[in-house]
Amino acid sequence: MKLSQALLNQNRLALSRILTQVENNSESGRSALNELFPHTGKAHLIGITGAPGTGKSTLVNQLALYYRKEKDYRIAILAVDPSSPFTGGAVLGDRVRMRDLSGDPNIFIRSMASRGSLGGLAQSTVAMVQVFDAAKFDVILIETVGAGQAEVDIAKLAHTTLVVEAPGLGDDIQAIKAGIMEIADILVINKADRPGVENTERALKGMLELAHPTRRVFQHHGQRMVVEAPSKAEEQNPIWIPEVKRTIAKDGEGINELCETIERHLTFLREGGEWVTRERTQLQSTFDSLLRENLFTRFLDELSPDAYEKTLSKIMKREESPWGAVEKILNGRKV
Amino acid sequence: MVERKIRVLVAKPGLDGHDRGAKVVARALRDAGMEVIYTGLRQTPEMIAEAALQEDVDVIGISILSGAHMALVPRILELMKANGQDDVLLFLGGIIPEDDISQLKEMGVSGVYGPGASTEDIVTQIRADVLERA
Numbered sequence: 499m500k501l502s503q504a505l506l507n508q509n510r511l512a513l514s515r516i517l518t519q520v521e522n523n524s525e526s527g528r529s530a531l532n533e534l535f536p537h538t539g540k541a542h543l544i545g546i547t548g549a550p551g552t553g554k555s556t557l558v559n560q561l562a563l564y565y566r567k568e569k570d571y572r573i574a575i576l577a578v579d580p581s582s583p584f585t586g587g588a589v590l591g592d593r594v595r596m597r598d599l600s601g602d603p604n605i606f607i608r609s610m611a612s613r614g615s616l617g618g619l620a621q622s623t624v625a626m627v628q629v630f631d632a633a634k635f636d637v638i639l640i641e642t643v644g645a646g647q648a649e650v651d652i653a654k655l656a657h658t659t660l661v662v663e664a665p666g667l668g669d670d671i672q673a674i675k676a677g678i679m680e681i682a683d684i685l686v687i688n689k690a691d692r693p694g695v696e697n698t699e700r701a702l703k704g705m706l707e708l709a710h711p712t713r714r715v716f717q718h719h720g721q722r723m724v725v726e727a728p729s730k731a732e733e734q735n736p737i738w739i740p741e742v743k744r745t746i747a748k749d750g751e752g753i754n755e756l757c758e759t760i761e762r763h764l765t766f767l768r769e770g771g772e773w774v775t776r777e778r779t780q781l782q783s784t785f786d787s788l789l790r791e792n793l794f795t796r797f798l799d800e801l802s803p804d805a806y807e808k809t810l811s812k813i814m815k816r817e818e819s820p821w822g823a824v825e826k827i828l829n830g831r832k833v
Numbered sequence: 834m835v836e837r838k839i840r841v842l843v844a845k846p847g848l849d850g851h852d853r854g855a856k857v858v859a860r861a862l863r864d865a866g867m868e869v870i871y872t873g874l875r876q877t878p879e880m881i882a883e884a885a886l887q888e889d890v891d892v893i894g895i896s897i898l899s900g901a902h903m904a905l906v907p908r909i910l911e912l913m914k915a916n917g918q919d920d921v922l923l924f925l926g927g928i929i930p931e932d933d934i935s936q937l938k939e940m941g942v943s944g945v946y947g948p949g950a951s952t953e954d955i956v957t958q959i960r961a962d963v964l965e966r967a
Binding site (some may be wrong): 510511514517522581582586587588589590591593594597600601606607608609611613709712781 | 870880883887
């Protein structure tokens with residue numbers, strides 16, 4: 499029997515083997531993706547990102563336990579850890595925090611190394627997630643270390659993105675820096691039993707307040723002051739205002755409330771039409787990057803290696819600029 | 834196409850808590866360019882076989898210093914076989930008496946490394962054996 503058929507019949511070894519083929523971007527992996535794609539598009543993708551040591555894996559462990567117990571969902575977890583930029587090797591340690599999940603046939607955990615290239619990681623993550631989706635997992639949890647563009651890209655493929663923070667990691671200037679915080683649908687302050695949790699919460703809420711002003715009443719030098727919320731054109735078009743949630747993942751505290759918020763976000767996506775928009779964005783970016791990569795490869799194949807080298811050496815000698823050379827080559831002229 | 838990576842599961846079955854050796858080996862394999870899935874202490878044979886299945890590893894490396902290897906290893910091999918993963922290589926480290934080594938190898942263990950073994954030898958052996966299986 500073919501591997502992809504075995505996968506659709508819930509064979510776990512077949513699933514595992516296909517994940518490897520897809521991760522390696524092999525011929526067999528691509529043909530499996532072709533066959534599996536019609537079966538995808540049903541799972542709820544939840545991205546979990548944040549700085550190292552904020553407790554992402556422990557949180558993922560708790561989320562999976564909750565979904566198993568309360569909803570009887572089938573859960574897949576894709577845990578991405580960095581590869582060494584020097585040796586290409588990696589130690590993937592997320593399973594250490596997920597030992598509660600072993601022995602349950604309805605949970606499947608896969609560790610993945612980032613393997614170098616930026617765009618490449620996002621692409622293979624998309625592909626791995628499609629495989630899980632076809633294998634009929636209800637929820638797919640994607641865990642990444644939030645450190646840069648690659649993680650932002652991965653977060654974009656999720657329907658719901660959780661950014662995990664912990665007290666004491668940075669001041670309110672960190673919170674207003676651009677980037678990772680802006681992608682959050684839900685901000686989680688984990689390790690909420692640590693000192694400084696109020697400061698972290700205030701900083702995050704302050705940041706959200708700037709982005710989404712609401713009516714505020716406060717005391718200033720003994721005076722009661724009211725700031726009315728600006729009237730919004732968005733009122734007909736409901737928007738999701740990110741929520742801040744406290745958890746203590748190691749003790750399972752705050753998990754129920756967090757999961758209820760995730761469910762609310764899912765309802766918002768489904769009812770407000772956001773779901774379709776996100777699907778479109780994600781599939782378009784997959785389509786575009788595949789197109790870009792393949793066109794580039796094909797174009798290089800058609801160009802003789804000799805001509806390529808010659809152009810490069812002209813550029814080295816400053817006889818031709820990279821901009822000019824590209825234009826000439828694309829117009830079919832020799833440089 | 835991305836070059837094929839060797840994936841290794843490093844686990845510590847049984848009840849002893851001495852994981853320094855397992856961590857040193859994990860680090861050495863990482864530095865040799867392999868992808869190491871580290872699962873930590875007190876793993877049951879069932880947990881190890883399940884993790885190996887989900888991670889589709891080429892190699893399982895286990896470390897046992899409790900003396901329970903003659904009970905744990907056959908069970909792990911049996912579970913691997915049941916999962917259809919009898920092509921996965923099993924390496925063993927820790928305190929293993931000389932007399933048991935030949936028996937373990939007969940059962941299907943690819944290599945046994947005790948105190949003083951060089952990580953370079955382990956890396957070389959794993960590479961050679963994986964290449965042979967492929």
